[in-house]
Amino acid sequence: MRTAFISTTSLLDTSRGAVLRKQAEMTRLGKEISTGRMADVGLNLGAGTGQAATLHIDVGALSALVDSNGAVVQRLRQSQTALTKLSDGANRFLQQLVMSRDSGAALGGTASIALSGFIGDANASDGDQYLFGGVNSSIAPLADYASGPKAVVDAAFTARFGFPPGDPAASSISAADMNDFLDNQFAALFADPDWGSNWSSASDAPIRNRISTTETVDTSVSANQQAIRRLAMAYTMVSGLGVDSLGTDARKAVIDKAISVLGSAIDGVTALGQSLGGTEARVSSATDSLDAQRDILTSRIQTLEGVDPAEAKVRIDTLSTQIEMSYSLTVKFLQMSILNYI
């Protein structure tokens, strides 16, 4: 009998329910426009949310590496500067030696100033940690000469020649004896294990830094490096053996030896500087590639979680039109009563 019966409740409820749904959608779109991201990432991505979370964590990890690389570069440059100071000091001392070798001018005072200058430079710090300590960076790598190695140097000298350095009898030491002493007993003081027990608190293990997700590099120079030992040897040779009290030949032998040791030490320090420079270049290129990776990950996050604000805006416009139509329909339905016409 009735082909299309519709109850009053369902007539009025249909447009009311539609308005509620569309208003909820409006809120969501409003949030998406203001943030440029999905309003509820988890609900949209479902099982893919973990991937988005992983990307966020990875971006964080890359940023942390970029930050720590900045600190690494900073320390590398400070080490570089300290090495330059060491080699500048060595060059100056070398000139003094060359001049004094022929002129015979007294060297003892200059040499002990140069030695303490060297120890100061080798104990360079970045304000918190010592640069040449290896992993043992909290302790000054080289001991003060007077309160540390002086005793063993004097003892070695006394053991060999029967009197301490600076003794008037020292003028009788022959050049050959002196050379033999320098090559053996004296040189042994700068080799392991004497070097470690008398001179150095530095660790052979270098500071190792992670500069990318896959790469680690050694970023420190240890005071135990051969070049630095040789510098110490050259300075000590001239300042600690009472060079001014030696006979002319022995004096010349000591200075010649010191000149040749200094020369090879300066070369060594330069090589250390070059290797630090190489490390710095590696860190920089690692940072560049980290930045590039971070950009890629960020754009993948954008692809996963981002929304097109233009599209969202268009949908908001459409929605508001629809909501307005629903309102006017509700009003129409309410007006549409048989009571108004009878």
Added chain:
Amino acid sequence: MSLSVALNTARASLLATARQLSVSSRNIGGADDPAYTRKSADSTTTPDGGARVITIARSTDAGIFARVLGFRSTGTASQAVLDGLERLHDTVGDTDSLTSPAARIGALSQALTAQANAPSSRSLAQATVTAAQATAAALNNATATVTTIRTDADKAMATSVGDINDLLARLTEVNAAAVKGTFIGEDVSDLLDQRDAILGKLSDEIGITTVDRPNNEIAVYTDSGVPLFDKTARSVTFASNLALAPGVAGNAVYVDGVPVTGANATMPISSGRLAGLATLCDDVAVTYQAQLDEMARGLVEAFAESDQSGGGGADRAGLFTWSGGPAVPASGTLVDGIAGSIKVNPSVDPAQGGNLDRIRDGGINGVAYSYNLSVAASFSGRLEALVTAVAAPRDYDPAAGLQTNTGLDTFGTGSVSWLEDQRKTTSSNVDYQGALLSRASDALSNVSGVNVDDEYAKQLQLEQSYQASSKLINIVRDMFDSLFTAVS
């Protein structure tokens, strides 16, 4: 035909019209009640030609009504699970926030990487402790949330069971009245409306099927086939368990002595709020708790210290410890509630009298466990090893339901994926079932609902018929009057 017969017919017609008018006004009164069904007064003609109302019929459709009940049950079940999942989602938060345990583990890894690149720095060591504390707190809070959700679900199940028993008691009364009324031929349509409303509410709580019996009697079974109401109401029982610690299973709901929820249910119900709450309490929340526990156990394992002295001592809890510490829990085996008790070892936290250097050097469990005996300030080996250990593949208990043999970070984000996948699926189920329910309700409303315009038009018709009958009585009276005048 005599005049008195005509008068009788007109009188009967007046009564019938009045009765129909009253039914129509009942219809208008019930127009805004979704449980009200449209009544029609079917009138039949008596052998003497007079009209007499015999029955009041309800317009309804048993098939559509059963579908509406079904959609209500599945809808409330999904909604109960979704409500729980939304609260679990709070423990994960947005992907760009540091809310989730996974993101916290990532941040901890970053702090360790930063510290490994400057092992001598106290401020970076403190940052590592802070990140570790945040990670432990995220796991503790998530565990607390899961426990609350399970306890709340348990309470809601008790409430639901109480409601079901109340509804069944009312159903018993209404059903008995309807059967009695049908026997003595009364109008039982309002009782049947009431009964349908009760069935609707019942189907919100528990999935039901109904069986119609003669004389308007019904029997109600759960969707799994356990009788809820058949002549008498069966008892639904549930012992609430207010201390649902991780690893403690929720109690089962019994209908007529048969367990219908929980792991040992012989006839498990599949829909209704009760089924949804049981799924949440005994399945979803339990799996999520297992994932949290495995993350916590993995952290204790990854940060454990091993004997470095060659003495062969057992591994001991390092940066992270737990209620069973300093022992390290067995690998790949779930430890219930460890996510609730995991904490940063007090012996590395200066605020608790600890020493920050132990993160870098090890030795939390004594000198034998020290990785850096010379206490070199820039020793990064242990820190590097910790960063590697977090990402290193390890085994997880299958109870967590996630890919095993993965790094902790991957396991953590896997948990995020699992949760959001459940939420997305359940949410789209709720939408879908909502749409189905809305369509079925519309269809039912269009079968059984009232259109006030139609009723008003019908009343106009009835008014005219009433006028015609009244007119007829007038005519008969006039005719009798003329007759009496002629006679006298």
